[in-house]
Amino acid sequence: MKDTEGMMDCSVHGKTPWEGTVVCAEDEGGCGRVWHLANENDPLYPPAELGDKCRCGKALGAEEESPARAICGPCFEALAPSMNAS
Numbered sequence: 001m002k003d004t005e006g007m008m009d010c011s012v013h014g015k016t017p018w019e020g021t022v023v024c025a026e027d028e029g030g031c032g033r034v035w036h037l038a039n040e041n042d043p044l045y046p047p048a049e050l051g052d053k054c055r056c057g058k059a060l061g062a063e064e065e066s067p068a069r070a071i072c073g074p075c076f077e078a079l080a081p082s083m084n085a086s
Contacts, residue, residue: 022069029067
């Protein structure tokens, strides 16, 4: 969960800065892919052809039906290598 000061509570890593990283949450109907929404130079920034959607077609924005959930930097870093391989 992200708060208004740019910090988030991670169940694994505690209170950490949110760095613009999200997961297309499988428990919300997504595919589990991670994205770095705040850094256009990151290889996991969504390609322009996807718009605001994940490769699975689900919305990555703040829409209520979006499965995208903020994740902390350490969780993102743990998941990112498998995303770069796919």
